[in-house]
Each structure stands twice: as C-alpha cells, then as structure tokens.
Amino acid sequence: MINSYPENYKVTDINRMNCRYTLEISAVDSDKEQDLIVLMENPSVGDEYEMDPTIQRLVNYVAKNYKKMIIVNVTPVVATSNLDKYVYEISEQKHKNVEVVKNIIDNVSDKAELLVATGDLGKVKGPDGRRASELCKALQDSYVE
Numbered sequence: 443m444i445n446s447y448p449e450n451y452k453v454t455d456i457n458r459m460n461c462r463y464t465l466e467i468s469a470v471d472s473d474k475e476q477d478l479i480v481l482m483e484n485p486s487v488g489d490e491y492e493m494d495p496t497i498q499r500l501v502n503y504v505a506k507n508y509k510k511m512i513i514v515n516v517t518p519v520v521a522t523s524n525l526d527k528y529v530y531e532i533s534e535q536k537h538k539n540v541e542v543v544k545n546i547i548d549n550v551s552d553k554a555e556l557l558v559a560t561g562d563l564g565k566v567k568g569p570d571g572r573r574a575s576e577l578c579k580a581l582q583d584s585y586v587e
Contacts, residue, residue: 461518519531
C-alpha cells in the first residue's frame with residue numbers, strides 16, 4: 443500500500459534516474475538538529491510523491507527524532523522482489539552509488555547518525571556474494587587512513 447507523506451514532512455531531495463540513489467525527507471519546522479543517514483538494501487517504489495511501506499515506517503517511528511533523514515541503499519536499483527534478476531544493473535551502478543554515499547557522508551553534519559536497516563546483511567549480496575561488503579569496504583577505504 444502506498445501512502446502520501448504527512449503534512450509535516452516533505453521530500454527535499456531525490457537523486458534518481460533509472461535508479462534511486464538518495465531520498466531526503468525533511469521535517470517541516472523541526473526543532474531537531476541531527477540528521478539521520480539510513481542505509482537500506484535497495485529502494486522500492488517510494489518516491490517524492492508517495493511512501494512505500496518501509497519509508498512509511500521510518501517516517502512514522504524514526505523521523506520525528508531528526509531534522510532530516512537521508513536514505514541511501516547498498517544498491518540503487520529499484521526492485522520490489524528478488525534482486526537476482528538485476529545482477530547486471532547492480533554491477534553497472536555500484537561505483538556511482540559509492541560516490542553518492544561518500545558525497546553524502548562528506549557533506550552531512552558531524553552530529554548525524556547512521557541507521558543500517560538492511561535486514562540480515564548476510565543476505566544482502568550481489569552475484570559474487572559481496573555487494574554489501576564492497577560498499578562498506580569502499581567507504582572504509584575512503585575514510586580510514
């Protein structure tokens with residue numbers, strides 16, 4: 443079931459072409475100072491107009507604690523079922539996706555928090571079984587000296 447965003451939330455940014463790289467949801471007139479980066483497995487059908495069930499749960503239960511939520515994914519390929527049929531697209535998008543996530547981390551406040559909401563990371567894998575670990579490794583290599 444798809445639902446519209448509540449009046450007190452608005453999508454302030456979405457980075458999408460054939461994929462959804464980011465979805466930024468800001469609380470209108472929030473007195474909160476912290477941002478939240480949410481790392482999920484892959485985007486579903488939620489967009490700037492309507493929430494999918496996962497985004498709705500985040501807005502209903504988590505967003506009230508933050509100024510804004512920035513949702514990124516291990517893979518930006520939009521899918522509502524088995525990712526195995528998107529192996530080629532996932533492979534093609536992984537480098538751009540890492541760059542998008544790195545850019546967000548570089549530009550977010552030092553007070554931001556990270557929520558990893560991918561479910562069982564052992565199940566988050568690409569054709570070589572390393573999709574989630576590749577993203578984490580690429581990010582770690584960028585920030586750890």
